[in-house]
Amino acid sequence: MNTPRASGVMNADIATWRARMPAAFGATPARRALRAVGWTIFAVWLVGSLWWFDITPQRLWAGLSGLGTIIVLMVPPSPGEQWVEILQGMAESVAMAFLGTFMAAIVAVPLGFLGARNIVTATLWRFSLRRVLDGFRGVDQLIWALAYVRAVGLGPLAGVLAIFTADIAVLAKLYAEAIENAEKKQAEGVVAAGGGRLASIRFGILPQVAPVMLAQALYFFESNTRSATILGVVGAGGIGLQIAERIRVRHWDEVAFIILLMIATVAVIDFISGRIRRRLIGAVR
Amino acid sequence: MNPAYATGLPAVIRGEEAFLAARRAKRMQALLGGAILLVCLVAAAWVSEARPATLWAGLPRIGEYFARILPDLRWASLFANAETEGSIAFWMYRLPEWTALILETANMAALATLMGSVFALAFAFPAARNITPSGFVYQATRRLLEALRTVPEIVYALIFVWAFGIGPLAGILAIALHSAGANGKLFAEAIENADLRPWEAVRAAGGSWVQGCRYAILPQVLPNILSYVLLRFEVNIRSASVIGFVGAGGVGEELYKVISFNYYEEISAIVLLIILTVSCVDLLSERLRHAAIGRLEAAR
Numbered sequence: 001m002n003t004p005r006a007s008g009v010m011n012a013d014i015a016t017w018r019a020r021m022p023a024a025f026g027a028t029p030a031r032r033a034l035r036a037v038g039w040t041i042f043a044v045w046l047v048g049s050l051w052w053f054d055i056t057p058q059r060l061w062a063g064l065s066g067l068g069t070i071i072v073l074m075v076p077p078s079p080g081e082q083w084v085e086i087l088q089g090m091a092e093s094v095a096m097a098f099l100g101t102f103m104a105a106i107v108a109v110p111l112g113f114l115g116a117r118n119i120v121t122a123t124l125w126r127f128s129l130r131r132v133l134d135g136f137r138g139v140d141q142l143i144w145a146l147a148y149v150r151a152v153g154l155g156p157l158a159g160v161l162a163i164f165t166a167d168i169a170v171l172a173k174l175y176a177e178a179i180e181n182a183e184k185k186q187a188e189g190v191v192a193a194g195g196g197r198l199a200s201i202r203f204g205i206l207p208q209v210a211p212v213m214l215a216q217a218l219y220f221f222e223s224n225t226r227s228a229t230i231l232g233v234v235g236a237g238g239i240g241l242q243i244a245e246r247i248r249v250r251h252w253d254e255v256a257f258i259i260l261l262m263i264a265t266v267a268v269i270d271f272i273s274g275r276i277r278r279r280l281i282g283a284v285r
Numbered sequence: 286m287n288p289a290y291a292t293g294l295p296a297v298i299r300g301e302e303a304f305l306a307a308r309r310a311k312r313m314q315a316l317l318g319g320a321i322l323l324v325c326l327v328a329a330a331w332v333s334e335a336r337p338a339t340l341w342a343g344l345p346r347i348g349e350y351f352a353r354i355l356p357d358l359r360w361a362s363l364f365a366n367a368e369t370e371g372s373i374a375f376w377m378y379r380l381p382e383w384t385a386l387i388l389e390t391a392n393m394a395a396l397a398t399l400m401g402s403v404f405a406l407a408f409a410f411p412a413a414r415n416i417t418p419s420g421f422v423y424q425a426t427r428r429l430l431e432a433l434r435t436v437p438e439i440v441y442a443l444i445f446v447w448a449f450g451i452g453p454l455a456g457i458l459a460i461a462l463h464s465a466g467a468n469g470k471l472f473a474e475a476i477e478n479a480d481l482r483p484w485e486a487v488r489a490a491g492g493s494w495v496q497g498c499r500y501a502i503l504p505q506v507l508p509n510i511l512s513y514v515l516l517r518f519e520v521n522i523r524s525a526s527v528i529g530f531v532g533a534g535g536v537g538e539e540l541y542k543v544i545s546f547n548y549y550e551e552i553s554a555i556v557l558l559i560i561l562t563v564s565c566v567d568l569l570s571e572r573l574r575h576a577a578i579g580r581l582e583a584a585r
Binding site for chain 2: 052143161
């Protein structure tokens with residue numbers, strides 16, 4: 001292909017090139033029409049949703065001014081008179097997250113092995129286990145918390161069980177993936193040296209995946225500390241109960257204090273857990 | 286006697302002693318770690334009132350509760366009409382209402398994801414270290430996004446229900462605000478990984494900061510951002526299903542009611558519908574995400 005080297009480009013040349021490479025000259029009419037249809041559908045959906053949820057500028061404005069009042073009332077944050085209760089609630093939240101994550105991490109190990117392709121070769125069993133775990137994943141922690149409050153009564157125990165149940169599924173899935181990604185050579189080596197099937201899992205695979213599992217469990221502890229702060233909203237113990245109560249009676253300065261305390265606690269837990277994670281994983285490898 | 290000492294060779298004995306010392310130190314460390322873990326566990330169990338006796342007494346009740354939630358389905362009348370006990374239609378007798386509520390929930394999640402992502406996109410450019418206009422703007426936007434995502438959606442919803450009234454609007458705004466913080470960080474990181482040569486070209490040709498963002502950075506990061514938006518939609522549909530617990534709209538209100546009033550079989554029906562919706566959205570969004578990532582790879 002020789003491009004025209006002459007200084008002036010002829011109209012005929014442009015026509016030739018337009019025929020040869022239409023895409024270089026902008027979108028084709030068909031594409032443009034498709035795009036217009038897409039944007040129209042989007043606009044119709046947007047306007048329809050705004051109408052459905054009754055979102056109007058007046059409502060937004062009224063809400064924002066109400067929010068402004070609340071924020072003004074939040075300053076300065078104050079712990080109020082029952083600050084011991086607030087600290088207790090925070091400790092309860094952290095304890096719930098710790099215990100729930102720990103229990104889930106322990107139970108998820110055998111489940112992870114059962115769900116891994118290189119350990120359990122029965123496809124049907126593995127497939128159904130994975131689907132059940134996926135199903136559990138769709139249920140939010142708060143739903144579990146509400147159900148457990150009905151089953152075992154108000155209090156932090158319901159929160160621990162909710163965190164435990166919601167985490168098993170996700171942790172087991174992550175563990176199974178880690179186990180599937182482990183090297184086979186070590187396990188084969190153990191078998192070749194006369195070890196049994198259990199020994200090959202214990203000495204061939206577990207040492208490879210243990211750091212990954214530990215890191216995941218610590219990540220989950222961090223994220224569960226965040227969610228444990230709200231489980232109390234449905235009565236499952238922890239700081240959430242305190243914040244819901246104070247919002248109900250409109251003690252906004254105390255609400256602001258609790259929110260700041262939540263942010264600070266989560267930051268501290270993240271920091272500690274990050275240090276432990278780096279140290280343990282560095283030491284094991 | 287230890288065979289290492291039997292050899293009588295000083296080098297072997299030294300080696301053996303070093304090995305034993307190292308093993309002792311490692312065991313001590315493991316023991317210490319285990320002791321700390323045990324103390325933490327006991328403290329956590331004590332604070333969260335999870336005493337073995339309570340747990341033991343509670344276990345049968347948990348089993349009983351979940352057994353009662355499960356629907357009473359019988360093979361003989363599985364596909365009979367809604368009047369027959371034991372049929373699927375009897376179990377899901379309010380399917381039209383629930384479907385409408387779940388549609389509302391999904392729409393809330395979609396609207397919240399859109400609003401949050403638009404907000405996040407606007408703040409992601411100044412919060413990207415490589416193209417931020419100044420260090421102060423960078424710090425300010427980063428801290429703002431961090432503050433937005435640290436507060437849980439439910440807490441926003443509790444406050445917004447006071448300000449905007451009970452209903453979906455409070456829930457949408459709560460989820461949108463949290464998504465803005467979470468997505469803003471991810472978008473900013475995507476922008477930080479973008480190739481800066483187009484940016485320099487646009488700026489050298491006299492383009493303003495905004496034009497640089499629009500014509501040099503956005504086309505590069507758009508597939509990545511779309512994939513994050515879809516991922517956020519998956520997360521938000523879960524949040525939207527529970528935000529109604531505090532009166533902020535969606536299927537959560539209905540779920541809260543049936544759980545509180547102990548309408549056992551209706552709990553499992555609604556939860557099943559939620560699981561089905563979440564799984565469908567997950568599957569759909571996974572395919573779309575792979576398509577977006579595929580376009581990203583093709584563009585490189």
